[in-house]
Structure formats: C-alpha cells, structure tokens
Amino acid sequence: GSELLAAERAQSAVGVDALAELLHSRESLDRQKELVALLQSEAVFDKSQSQSLGRVERLQRALAKGKRLHQLAVERRWSLEEYHAAAGLIGEPTPYALHASMFLVTLREQSNPEQRKLFLERAEKYEIIGCYAQTELGHGSNVRGLETTATWNPEDKTFTLHSPTLTASKWWIGSLGRTANHAVVMAQLFVAGKNYGPHPFVVQIRDLETHQPLENVYVGDIGPKFGYNTMDNGFLLFNNIKIPHISMLARFSRIDPKTNQYVRPALPTLVYGTMTWVRANIVLDAGSVLARGVTIATRYCAVRRQFQDRDADRNAGETQVLNYKMVQIRLLPLLASMYALHFTGRGTMKLYQENQSRMNAATQSNGQDSRSPGPEELRAGADLLADLHATSCGLKALASTTAGEGLEICRRACGGHGYSSYSGIGPWYSDYLPTLTWEGDNYMLTQQVARYLLKSARAVLAGKGTGNDTSQILQSYLARKDKGASFDILEEDSEVVAAFAWRTAYLTFEALKHRDVEKRSWNSLLVDFWRLSTAHSQYLVVKNFHEAVSSPELVASVDAATAAVLRKLFRLYALHTLEREAADFFASGAVTTRQLTLTRTKAVLGLLDEIRPHAVRLVDAWQIPDWVLDSSLGRADGNVYEDLFRRASQENPVNDLVFDPYPWNKEVLKAPLPSKLSKL
C-alpha cells in the first residue's frame, strides 16, 4: 500500500501545505497537532474498543472522556474554541456535549444578569450540568404544539411545570438521560389562563448530592439508537412541580412579578440570528464531515487493486480501483463537494458576521446618538438577515444531505472492507445522520426557502426588490426572459454560475404562478418547493465555490498549478450537478440538449481524467490525522491490510471466546470468558 500512495503523491504537484493552510489556517492546524498528541497519549481516549462494546459500557467510558476533557481544559486554560476543537477530535460525543453547547449557549443568550450569576456561572464551572429540553415525544418540528405547561401562580410568584399527557414527555434530549442535574425546559407559558406560547425555564431535575431525580420528576435515557450511543438522550416528565420566578429565562420576555403581567420580547431577530449561525456552522462542518469519508475512500481505492483493465495488456497487473471510471464518478464529485461546501460555509459565515457587527454597531450608535443612521442600517441589516436566514435553511439541508449520503457512497466504494467498523466510515456516518433531521428536518426546511423566494419574487414583480443577490437574480431573469438565455457553460465558468441562477429564478416564478395565479394548495406544491430550494442552494454553492476559486486570496496563497486543479474541482462540482439535474436546466431553457449531452459524455468524463492524478493530494490537504480518521483503510501510509489484520487479531475481544459449537450442548462457551473488556 505505501508504495502506491507514494506514487500517487509523486505524480501530482498540488501544494498540500499551502492548500491546507488556506482551508484551515496555520494556527488551527498547529493546534490540532498539539491536541492530537496530547489526547492520544491518554489511555482514557483510546478508541479501539468503541465499536465492540455495549451501550452501558460505552456510555460510562464516554463520561470518563468528558470528565478528562474538562480537567484538561481547566488545567491548560483552554479557550472555548480549543475545548471544542479537542472535543471534536475524540471521535464521539460525550454525555457533556449538550451541556457544553446548547445549555450554556441558551443561558448565555437568554439570561438576565441575575440569572447569569445564578445559573450560567455555576454551569460554566460544571457545578450544575444541564441540557436543552425542547422536543417532546409528540412534537419536534412543530414547537408551537409542545404540551408541557408552565403556569404562573400569582399568589406565591412561582410557576407550576407539568406534563399533562404521555406525549408531553420531553424526548431525545441530549445529556439528560443520566448526566444532567438541570434542564432548560421549553414549556407553554400560561398567565391568567392565557397561553403565551413556548418559553424557556431553567429547572433542577436531580439532586446535586445523590444525583437521584427530584420528587415528581420522572427522567431517564431513551434507549439505543442508530448512532450517537455514547450520548444519553433522555426523557423527562413533570408532575406539577413548582419552580421560582427566576427560573424563566428573562432576557427577551418575562413576567413582572409585581403586576403579574407578561412583558413582550424586545429583540426577536436576535434569536433568528443564532439559528442562522448554527445552520451556517452545519454547512461549514459538512465539508469536513464528508472529507473524512472521501479521504478514507480515496486512499483505499488508490491502494486497492482488483482485476486487470479489460483493454490493458496481459502483464499489466491489477488496476487500482480508483482508476475505474465507475469508482471515479462516485468519489471525485464528492471530493469536489467537500471543497464546495467548505467554501460555501465560509462565505455564509463571513456574510453573517459582517452583518452582525454592522447591526451591533448600528444598535449601539442608535442608542447613544439619535442623529446616527442607525434605523436604516438596522433595516438593511434585518433584510440581509432575512436573506441569510432563508439561504442558511436551504444550505443546511443541501449540505447535510450531501455529506450524510456522501459518506454512504464512500463506504460502498470501498467494497466489502467498507462494511468493517475498522473502515472508520460506518460509525462516523451513523453518528452524523441526525444532522439531517435536527435544527430543522431537511425536507421541511425547504418550505422556508420557498416561502422566502416567493416573497422576494412578489416584491420584485411589485418593483420593491431589496437589491440583495436574490432580488438581483430574479430581476435579471425577468429582464432576459423573453429573449431567452443560452449560457456558454462548456467554456465559461461564470456562465455556469449564471445558468444555475437562471434555473433558480425560473423555478421561483413557476412556483409563484402555481401558488398565486393557479391558487394551488400549499401542500400540493411541497415537492416543487423542495426542488426549488435544492436548486437555489445548489446555485449558492456553485456561486460561493466560484468566488472562492477566483478570489485573489486563493491566488495569493497557493501556486498556479494548485489553483488550476481547484478550478477543475469547481467545474466538476458544477457540471456534474447540472448533469444530474438536467431536466430542470433543460426545462428552464438555460441549456440545450446538445450541451447537456456534451456535459455528460465529454466534459465530466474529461474532468475525472484531469482530477484523478491529484486525488490523493487533494485529500491529504484536508490534513485529517490518522488518529482522528480511526480507519485502517484511510491511513496516510497506505498500510491497509496490515492494519486490518492487526486490529482483527489483536484488538478484537470476540477472539477471547471459545465456543462450544455443537447444538446439542446447551453451553455456548467451552471456557470461561477472559475478556479484553474486563482488562480495562
């Protein structure tokens, strides 16, 4: 294996180091190196038994990892960023994960000063350990349908928290099952008989000493899952428990305990902003998630040889399977996708941050100085945020679907060995899949995108376009529609981007016609909306990728050969997508059938040939350490078979069993079990 990978690396001039730096920054690469060395040196972070153990054992070991990680963070005074980087490297979620993310984030964002002191400060020290309890057995997507109630008691200034039905049970709540002693609970707020909708409450659920559930709290772990088994997702029911006034997180809205009145939220758009930020992060991560599968499959397919090429001469020896076009057509577009998603995530995040700081500035100057241009800036900012919000919904759906499904494609590309846990792909895939469902189910998010695009189209038609990118593509479509379009997709990169924009605009106005003119029901249009959202998001990816590969930053940081290969990746992503979605492009008139045929038979195949020699270096540039990949197939040194063999014969506890194989003997074992498991 190692000679083959060496030869791969020798045949390409892609500048791995510069490219790695462009992707991840020198600083974070250095940090990663240090962290991996540290974590790898501690026995508690050992990964070798994870896939062999049962949940009871895995969960305990995961908690031990979480504890040690926290200790290291304290000892070494890690920043939040360093802590999260380290947590990402250990390869599985720990039972602290939701405490360290959603619980702390919610407290930070939604506490008033008093609550920060009471809850946040102690939570940051892990004196209280929490979770974010929104979803219930009966309701997830439809948050307004939650059944848990929090009723304001004016007489003693408390709330009564109650789960009136079985389906009101909180469910799926990460870190809740066995770990948390507190929870942020979303409950319908009732004041004087009126329902004010779901609000967040901080509730203690277990005794801080004994860790036993408090009275009238029923809590536990929801059981085994397709993945994520090192996390104790939990359930939680309340039987009329009383909690004090301070429990309701009060930064945005609150009950005035004197008047018993509900005080409305001040800045709803801020929460909106957080959701956008979370989704932009999912997009950014999707590139790296996919990169893990593509790194493994690409290296393995360069090492794996099977069959002679049918047209090769007799002595040619067996072909690396990466040379087969049927393998390339599965892997290389994914290689392009991981770059595409990464740059798109970065682009979205940048837009978001620019806008946030502009809005913050505006808010502040607005407060201090009434002559400042605050309000208009705020309005423009809010417009952009609405655009960002919608685009991040669509991109979250597209990116996580691409990454999740892409991992399975990578696994299958590895043939039989892909099915071994030692491939490293399977466990990673199963743990990633919830991303397609949480933070907005990917199918449902597409409705939000469609709603926004319809709204934008109506505005544009009414001459009230905002001038943002979405308005612009709709406007230029309208301007050119009657003349028709023909984009020179095979020659000009920017024309490919324009063809994607055209298709989005076409589908938007089609959908608008169905809804506004033909008055079709919303439900009957859901499939069209899903297509529309997908089309729009693909446009955004193509646009962002194109901007990245033509940016001065890129040209300045990598050599010309590398930049040229990246531009090929862009073309592969764009043209392969275009070909798969041929029907849309054709129907919109963006391209001709002749162009489509050429794309498939010439352009895409040609790009596969051109990118093939650089495949290994292009995954090397992602710089995923072997310890993180945790894969026999994806090892940087190519010693695939040796490592599979070593793990099977040395790390596999099953090999300590001596079976009595005969069906008439009831005993299954010949000898008592001296398990590797019990050694640890």
Next chain:
Amino acid sequence: GSELLAAERAQSAVGVDALAELLHSRESLDRQKELVALLQSEAVFDKSQSQSLGRVERLQRALAKGKRLHQLAVERRWSLEEYHAAAGLIGEPTPYALHASMFLVTLREQSNPEQRKLFLERAEKYEIIGCYAQTELGHGSNVRGLETTATWNPEDKTFTLHSPTLTASKWWIGSLGRTANHAVVMAQLFVAGKNYGPHPFVVQIRDLETHQPLENVYVGDIGPKFGYNTMDNGFLLFNNIKIPHISMLARFSRIDPKTNQYVRPALPTLVYGTMTWVRANIVLDAGSVLARGVTIATRYCAVRRQFQDRDADRNAGETQVLNYKMVQIRLLPLLASMYALHFTGRGTMKLYQENQSRMNAATQSNGQDSRSPGPEELRAGADLLADLHATSCGLKALASTTAGEGLEICRRACGGHGYSSYSGIGPWYSDYLPTLTWEGDNYMLTQQVARYLLKSARAVLAGKGTGNDTSQILQSYLARKDKGASFDILEEDSEVVAAFAWRTAYLTFEALKHRDVEKRSWNSLLVDFWRLSTAHSQYLVVKNFHEAVSSPELVASVDAATAAVLRKLFRLYALHTLEREAADFFASGAVTTRQLTLTRTKAVLGLLDEIRPHAVRLVDAWQIPDWVLDSSLGRADGNVYEDLFRRASQENPVNDLVFDPYPWNKEVLKAPLPSKLSKL
C-alpha cells in the same frame, strides 16, 4: 394512535386477506403464524436487548439462538423450508447461518458420492460445522486473483494448502471466526507446476473436541462491523498444511490420483444456474426487505401528527404527516416498489424453474434416448439461461439498491423517532447493506448486463437474434427507429412498458456505437454501462409488474377494487421512475417534454392522491407480524408512543446506571452497576 389506524383501515376497501394470500400463499402465512407463536414463547429468542449489548455478548446469545433453532428443527422435524422460515423470523443472523446455507449448499452441489457421505451427512447433523471461504483480504470480486494455493503432491496423494502472503488470508468468511470446525476453502489448484484456477477444498480447521485451531491454522473473528454483528465473520491463514485427496470437491472436476492428471469440469453451466438462482432470490427478498421499512414508516406517518395544514381552517387540528405530499413522494413510490420487486422476483424465479426442469428433462431423455430432441432443447435452455443470468445480475443490483436505500428513506421519513433503534428500521438496514456488495458488487454487476446486451445487439444486427425478449425489444426498436416513437404513456399502461423497452434498446445501441464504432475503451464506458443496466432492469421490473397486475391469476384472486389499486401502484412505480430518469427518456425520443411535465405535475401527484387512502391496508397485506417488525413505530395497533415509552423506561439497561456527573470526581458511577444485562 389506534383510532387513527382504525380510521385508515376503514377508509379503504383493499382486501387485505386475499391480497396477502396472493403475495405469500395461505400455507406460508399459516406457517409464519405458528412459527412466530413458538419462537416468541421461548426466552432465548428475546429481542429486547440486542441493540444495547456489545458484540461479545450478542455473539454468544446469537449462538444460543442458533442452537435452540436447530434443536427445534430436530424435535419438530422441520423441512429445510420451515427451518429457513424460522431463521428468517428471529431478526438477526446466527453464527450457524453460513453453515446452514453456503456450506451445505456447496457440499450438496459439488460433492461426489463418497464426499457426500464423509462431509455432507455429518454436516447435516452438525457434527461438522462449516463455512464458505472464498474471499481474501486482498481479493473479493476478482476470484481469479485469489492467492491461497492448493498444491497436489503426487508422492503421497495429498494437497498442501498454503497462504503465501498476508493478503492471502481468507477474510469476511461468515461462521468462521469462532464457530466453524471445517471450511470449504477456495484455493488456486497447482498440479505439476501448472495453475488450474480456484477450486473448492473441504478442510478441517479446529479440533472437534477442544475447538482449538489445528496446528498451522491461524483463524479468528475479523472484528466489529456496520451490522451483522451477531455473525462471526472470520479470517483464516494456512501454513503449509496437508490435506487428503478426498478434500477436493470432485463433482465437477478432480485430480485422478492414479495418473496425477487434472480432469476438466463436465457441466460448468450448472454452477452458472445456482448463481442465477441466488440472485433471483435476492430480488424476491428485496420486496420483503423493503416492505418492513415501508410498513413501519407508513403506519407511523399515519399516526404521527405535526402542524396544521397551511390552507386548512383553524380548528382542523394537526395533520397526519402521511398527508404531506413531501412525505408521500418519499413513501408511496417505495410502497409501489416493494410490490414491483416482489412480482419481478417471482417472475424471474418462475422462468428459472421452468427452464431448469426443461433442461433436466432434456438432459435425462438425452441420456436415455438418443432420438429425443435433447440437444436442441438444451441449447435453447442454455440461451435462456444466459439471458436469465444477465437479467438476474442487473435485477439483483437494482433490487438490492432500491431496498437498501429505500430503508434509509423510510427511516428519515419518520423524523427524529426514526433514529431510535426502537424504530426497527436502523438495525434492519445495517444488517441488509452487505447485500449490495456480496454476490456481485452492485456497480460491477452492471458490466455483465452491458456485455450481454452488447452481445445481443450484435447478434440482432447480424440477423442472429435468439427470439428471446431481449432480442425482441432490440429488433422492434430497429424496426421503428427511423419512424420514431411516441408512446401514449399517460393513457395506456402497455405503452409505458413499451417506452421503457425503447429506452433500453436506445441505450444499448448507443453503447454499441461507442464501443464498436468509436472504439472507446471499456473503462471509459463504465458509467454508460451502469446507466444501461439500470435502464434495462427498470424495464424488466415494469414489465413484470405490468404482467402481474394484468394477469388472470390476480384478477381471480382479489376483488376488483383491490386490483384497481394494484394497477395504480404499477402506474406510480413506472411513471415515478420515468420522471426521475427523464433525461434518458427524452434523449431516446420515447416521450416528449410535454409528456414529462404532465407526468410530474399531474400524473404522479394524482396517483399519490389516489393511493394515499389505501396505504395502510397495502402494507397490512404484507402481513409482517409485530414480533418480526420489532418496531415501536410500526406496530399494527398504532400504540407508538406507549411502546416507545415502555421500552425506554423498562427495557433499557442504561437506566440502571447512576452517574457521578462532576468532572472533578474520577469515578463515573455513584453506585455499583446492577445491570439488567447481568440478569439474563
């Protein structure tokens, strides 16, 4: 939940019982009922802990299940069919699975009488327990590349079995890791320095008493996998061990111990036949495999309510998610697919069996009576077998891909709860996935289909068509090609079938042109071949499904309303496939863009509306018992939430753990672990 399912059942007149009988036969439904009652009554077959346990524990329990199953088979004198039916119901493979299938099958088919006595008879009694060891670490698909050698020693009439390299290690071999004491080993046969290719040898590998590996045999389990973890897939290396002459399975080819000469195989086509049979079985099974996921998702989506429909009036209450078009477009075509695959599997199997008995008859009469028409019959039979072989390759690939990917679509359609192991989909999906890789990797099989179609097309062009269905569709395409075609797909079912045939023929001649006229390399055409094979297989499914729904048998066995719904399922399968593959259909000229648009916007959506009311009854007809589904979401009574809750709170061993949640305490548990696991 239960009222909702009751309402679903009330609103449809589909005759569940008659349909069930048509699908599975009364006899096998009755048998299933009895077997489930029996198995469910025995504690050893309990399923509740499977997904919580680690591999060491699961494997032992699976062996216990296998033992008990064998005991029952002996006690109750089960037929082979009954045994396999029972094994299929317990929900996971046992370590005997490869003994009971490939090991016994190979011995039956490839032994001479002496070997039957020595190996097969003892194997049937489980005195010897075996496996089928073909794949190696370095070679799977390319069987000719195997490295294990069996060298004939003329001096003492033995073979020396040897693994010359690490990659020669047998790998992935089911039942080998801990269970088997014998193996059928495929090894390159060397006689007097000449390699005669891979041949099967029966080899003892473990002591029959101590179950320890024999000297110079290195054997073990290959470790944890994405699924199939109740099976001990194993590795096996030989260090120059000697085995007697009788070890080489000698029905088809053998070494004459007197002359030391290799004797060539007599009837190679028979083996060919077995592979076809195995693949036809995979097609038939794929329908049932998928049916499990579709049953679960359909019932759950009828019980799950989330959001009000946007166009509904305020008091409508939440909608069953099965009403959302975006859910329907994912599930209902899969519902159609499971029927389509089932009928296709049946059709293929019937053709195969008819041909086998014809050939057997011909072989026999040929032997007994030289005036019989044996030879011509045999030739026709061999032609048909070649056709069946190719079509079964393509169908195996299409069917298992549809089922495997379909299960994941079903899982996602269930939202968050789909991710719980209690959904029953995840475990079933992970255990099924190897079917996409074994018995011919699905991507590679498509090359065999293409090769056959190219050969047929050349024959047809040369006026030498065999008159089988493949030749006919190629011929009618040629006859009509210049006039062009336009199929009335929206009105006539048979025209839809014809459009699929047309597309296959078009793609075949396109591929032929690339290969024979343009002399393109085989490799550069792999992607085209994959498309071609997929197209051809889709044609076969559409054709088989159409024949089934228009057959007199069907009309005789179900009432008219049910038959009408089945025809709608046919149309949905066909038109939905056509729409997804629009580019091909359009390029071939089989349909116009107008037709394609109407298919998408009218026909498919209309069919969703029409089939929706019957969805629950259409899955009920599959008659999968609750114990087999092992799913909270898919329960026939609809008590989804109660069952999720019961399992989480009563069957989940994790809830016995009391964590010490504070990172500064090194201990992870407060109290020692009184695990549910240790109780069993």
